[in-house]
Structure formats: C-alpha cells, structure tokens
Amino acid sequence: MKKYLAEGIVIFTSIFASFSVENFRQNSIEKEELNDAVITLGDEIISNIDFTKEHLKQVRNMLYLTEQVVNDFNTITLKEAYQIHTENPYIFSIIENGEIEYNTRYQDNYFVFGWWNAWEPVDIFFQSMLYSGKLLEIKNKKLRNEIESIYTKQEERVSGMAGITKDISQDITVWFESEKNNFDYDITHSEIFDNHKNQKLKNLLKRRESNLSGRINDLNNYLQALNNVVLLISTEYKKLEG
Secondary structure, three states: HHHHHHHHHHHHHHHHHHHHHHHHHHHHHHHHHHHHHHHHHHHHHHHHHHHHHHHHHHHHHHHHEEEEEEEHHOOHHHHHHHHHHHHHOEEEEEOOOOOOOOOOOOOOOOOOHHHOOOOOOOHHHHHHHHOEEEEHOOOOOHHHHHHHHHHHHHHHHHHHHHHHHHHHHOOOHHHHHHHHOOOOOOOOOHHHHHOOOOOOHHHHHHHHHHHHHHHHHHHHHHHHHHHHHHHHHHOOOOOOOO
C-alpha cells in the first residue's frame, strides 16, 4: 500500500512540476511578446516625435510669415512674402528617399497663404495593440492611460487645429480666385496681392495667425506628452538581449 502511495505521490509531483514548468514557459513567452510589443510601440512614438518636431518647425514658420504679412499688410508684396518663406520655409515635397525637400523658389501663386501642412503621425502599431488586446496587458495604469491619451485625445486636438488651418487656407484660396474673376483680362496673383488686397483678406490672415498660434501650443503639449511616454517605456521595458 505504501508502495502504491509513494508511486502516486511521485506521479502527482511529476505532473504538477510539468504543469508548473509549462506555465512558467508560457508566462515567459507572453511576457517577452508584451515586452517586444511595447518596445515596438515606443519606436513608433519616437518616429512621431521626429515627425512632430519637423512639423512644429513648419507651423512656426507659417505663423512667422503670416505675422509679417499682417503687420505690413498695406505695403508688402507677394515677392517679399515669398522671400520670407525662402528664409523660413514650410512648403515642401517628399522626394524619392522619403526625405523632405523645401520649395524656396518664388512663384506667382498664393501657396504661401493657402498651404496648411497636413497632420499625419503614424499609429499603425498602436491600432494593432488596441485591437489585439495587447494594450490592456500593460500593467502600469499610468503608462497605459498616457499611451491612450496621446493616440486619441491629444492627437485629435492637434488634428482638429490642423483642420481649421485647412479651412482658413481654403477661404484664402477662394478670395484669390474670386478677386481674379473681377477682372475682364488676365491678371497675375502678384498683381492681385500687391494692388488689390482688402480687409477681407486681412481678416482671413488674422484668423490664420490666431489658429497657428493655438496650433503651436497644442503641438508643444503633444510633443511633451510623447517624450513622457517614451521615458516611461524606457523605464519599465527593456530591449531583450540576443
């Protein structure tokens, strides 16, 4: 009897140990997967920090040019406005290697007033973590809430301000085209701006000025929040060796 009891204890112990080892192995795998996921999310956020810094520089340049035009509204010419842009550019193209190339040449158009700079941060990996449930596996509630905030409330606020810039820019475009239609002969945009600008255009530029100022404030707050999240991630999650 004692022999059978001993054998049973050995078998039970072996099975229990086997389950314990398997559970430990499974927990280690899940922990490693979460670690890798959060580190990858951190890389995405760092990419958005780089994007936001460049975007913030562009919006600051937009505000500076707008302020100069409003301050010297009655005398400034389109060519002079473009000269300000040449020294403080924000109109750009994306070239083959994905880098930004600023357009600093004078052109007879209203792009310096109609350009609004689209807000396009990356959120692919955040969405992946959100829908897979990985985001909920982050035990640190402060970190989880901060991540959710930068990808929802704060990003939406910055996006909303960019949308207002777009609307004002479209109104400025409409002003130029409307003024152009007032003439029964071909007229250049520089002639319209230099000789026929009016209070309506000035009011639009002042709205643009106010919006860009608020947009810069929101971008600064968003950038600070991104840096805070990266710091939290680097404190709690480490890149695995080998």
